[in-house]
Amino acid sequence: MVMRHGPTTERGDPFPIEAHSFRISDLDEARAFCAEFYYDVDLDLLDKIRPLALAADLVRLGPVTVGDIQFGADVAIGADLIDAYHINMPIAGAIGSEHRGAITVASPRRAAVYRPGAGAHAGRWSAECRSLGIRFDRAVLEAELSALLGRPVSGPIRFGASFDTTHGAGLTWCRMINLLRSEIANPHSALRQPLVAERYAQGLLGGLLFAVDHQYADALTAHAPPVRPRTVRRAVQVMEADPTHPFTTAELARIAGVSVRSLQEGFRRHVGFSPMGYLQHVRLGYARDELRHPVPGRDTVAAIAHAWGFGHLGRFAAAYRERYGESPSATLRGR
Missing domain, CATH: 1.10.10.60 (Homeodomain-like)
Structure with missing residues (x-):
């Protein structure tokens, strides 16, 4: 079952906004959901007691997609290729995954980060686990970094494998994402206004660049870029x-x-x-x-x-x- 909330703007409107709610019990439909909004995935049911009960409430603000996802049963999930920057930020439970040869455990205190150009595989996503899956368009995030630095950059951005969401810039960014999550079902939210949504999405892009370690982090924090005339x-x-x-x-x-x-x-x-x-x-x-x-x-x-x-x-x-x-x-x- 698929429910869609809120406006989906056509090309030429100021900023594209989408909101969706999914309740899925079929594995093939669940794979199709992941392919449409995230990536082609291998998704298999591991639970011998409970059937799949995917619940996903999702919002897309232009280049930023945030999905509140729970599978309702134990599953194994993985993507052979990720073509965007992606964050897993659990609300409940934990997700262990392998990406670029490193094992990372995402939890409500620590978010996992995945870079484009490689795959990621979670051995088990438990029935109790509920996580925010956050996808950033690669070109737009790299352009935002270029704008903040005041000079072109050559991607990809080499983010660290994870970051703390309990203090500092990581906590600030986590709160921004959770505000967006809490507004998904509100048809009257200010975040549904294109001009507000565009600026909020830009804040999420910039906030991530300050929350996670990467090869340009020192240049971002050392000093402000020269002011353009x-x-x-x-x-x-x-x-x-x-x-x-x-x-x-x-x-x-x-x-x-x-x-x-x-x-x-x-x-x-x-x-x-x-x-x-x-x-x-x-x-x-x-x-x-x-x-x-x-x-x-x-x-x-x-x-x-x-x-x-x-x-x-x-x-x-x-x-x-x-x-x-x-x-x-x-x-x-x-x-």
Whole structure:
């Protein structure tokens, strides 16, 4: 049984929001749920007494998916490949798992972290265990890190295998996630408003980067990145506010109140991209998110490329492959 709560926005709306509630007793349906919202998984029932009784209440705010999940029976679950950043944060019980050769036990006091490009396998997820499964789109999280540092980064982010959720930045982030979880079933929540949801999702992205150890952590906490000039910030803001607009460098220079040459030099020094390169960077991130979560019967590579301002499909495909290491059609097919 599937129940859907709250708005699901169409492309072109300010920010996509989805809320769902699942109650599933069939193994194949449970595997399909995991594939739709998380990853292709191997899921097997280990319990000889209790049947599967999957309960999952889930919310998706753009690039962030948070699911409150309990299987209701002992199961073994694993994914051969994770293509996003993922957190397991149990509310009750514990989950032991293997990822990149390390064994990690997630509990209500410690969350487990999984990086893209490898698999993860839990030997047993007990019937009593209830956990939040939190998925972050890889491109968007890496772009957020780049924005916080004020310079491009080369992913993936090498997060530590786990982090403490009982104090410091880990506790703060845990509370933010739990607030979102508590609002899943509230149809009147402010978090269902696209402008609020977008900023909250961005806070979750940034908060994770400060809560978990990684190779850029010292650079994030050592000092604030150099402040970009007002003119550069203005151009960045208008592009991020309306990434499908057919901006030109000349138009952005007029908006910023500087010459084209000055704007180009400002972006080179303070952003690491040209103005048009930065716009392409933003658009590619949104296009990838839609390719990974297409609307059946509507979304094609061409439709998504054109919707995000790419007029030439060949150049879109080449830029996409260079950044993500696969073709847009491969992403759309889920491979």
